[in-house]
Amino acid sequence: MKVFCTGASGYIGGSVAAHLAAAGHQVTGLVRSGEKADAVRAFGIEPVMGTLDDAQVLARAAQAADVVVNAASADHKGAVVALLDALAGSGKAFIHTSGSSIVGRRSRGERSDDIFDEDTPITPSPARAARVELNHFILGYHDKGCRPIIICPSLIYGIGHGAGRDSVQVPLLIKLAKKRGNATHAGPGENVWSNVHIDDLVPLYMLAIDKAPAGSFYFAENGENSMREACVAIDRMLGFAGPPSAMSMQEAAAEWGEGTAEDTMASNSRVRAERARRELRWRPKARPLIEEIEHGCYRE
Numbered sequence: 001m002k003v004f005c006t007g008a009s010g011y012i013g014g015s016v017a018a019h020l021a022a023a024g025h026q027v028t029g030l031v032r033s034g035e036k037a038d039a040v041r042a043f044g045i046e047p048v049m050g051t052l053d054d055a056q057v058l059a060r061a062a063q064a065a066d067v068v069v070n071a072a073s074a075d076h077k078g079a080v081v082a083l084l085d086a087l088a089g090s091g092k093a094f095i096h097t098s099g100s101s102i103v104g105r106r107s108r109g110e111r112s113d114d115i116f117d118e119d120t121p122i123t124p125s126p127a128r129a130a131r132v133e134l135n136h137f138i139l140g141y142h143d144k145g146c147r148p149i150i151i152c153p154s155l156i157y158g159i160g161h162g163a164g165r166d167s168v169q170v171p172l173l174i175k176l177a178k179k180r181g182n183a184t185h186a187g188p189g190e191n192v193w194s195n196v197h198i199d200d201l202v203p204l205y206m207l208a209i210d211k212a213p214a215g216s217f218y219f220a221e222n223g224e225n226s227m228r229e230a231c232v233a234i235d236r237m238l239g240f241a242g243p244p245s246a247m248s249m250q251e252a253a254a255e256w257g258e259g260t261a262e263d264t265m266a267s268n269s270r271v272r273a274e275r276a277r278r279e280l281r282w283r284p285k286a287r288p289l290i291e292e293i294e295h296g297c298y299r300e
Helices: 012-022 034-041 055-064 077-087 129-144 169-180 198-211 227-238 249-256 258-265 274-279 289-295
Strands: 002-006 026-031 046-049 067-070 093-097 147-153 155-157 184-186 192-197 216-220 224-226 245-247
Touching: 002 012, 002 055, 012 026, 012 067, 012 198, 026 034, 026 055, 034 046, 046 055, 055 077, 067 077, 067 198, 077 093, 077 129, 093 129, 093 198, 129 147, 147 198, 155 169, 155 198, 155 289, 169 184, 169 227, 169 258, 184 227, 184 249, 184 258, 192 198, 192 289, 198 216, 216 274, 224 227, 227 289, 245 249, 249 258
Parallel strands: 002 026, 002 067, 026 046, 067 093, 093 147, 147 216, 155 192, 184 245
Antiparallel strands: 192 224
16 A cells, blocks of 8 residues: 655654554655655655645645545645645545644633533634634545545654654643653643543554545544643652642743643543544553553653
């Protein structure tokens, strides 16, 4: 199988691309520099030089592939249009990576009891309205002779399988804890995110490539934790005494930027991967988030 992957030097795309290459598939990956080209070659991936703004580069690579995995950006419509237009009428699979912050609200570290599965209507926050609209646009291409599929991961943890080793939220919390000598969350830290191990997420991409119907949308999760719970585990892992500390949203924005602080680190994103388990028989089995932090890869 020939696979073209955007984000091939990143965390999700790099993990998926490396897994496919290791399985014997012919994988090409979009990269922006010679350094990243060397990084992906080390995992058996043939680099394609370009960016998400290079529509002709994307179209040529997509047309030469049997499957396209878009994992570089959940929000870049120009790249999506170039790739989908190149695949129209081919019957080929287009696997797009979204993110479960589409269900989130700016809750400033407070807990929400709202839980979403794939059939729950979503009224997105202003920060995620364009992403939800793009998801609808992508799935609409099932009427144009290709097989669009969206995978929507929650908080991802674990070490990547390819050139990109780190996810977003947990490394940010660990870095801040080391800087301050104590794990710190935004606001009270009671906000809850569903989560999924990268070792479980990659097999979901494989299942989607193999058998997901055109127009499918899948959340990816295998549990949930509050940011405070994650911070408690980080303190234990680092050997810091006492409970985690809280910082104001102003402090959080200064550390991480307003968007990351408000829409990722202090929001709620509680989802259930009902459809992936039911339709694809996805069976996640990697160690839970708290156990991974305290006893797994983050201790290295």
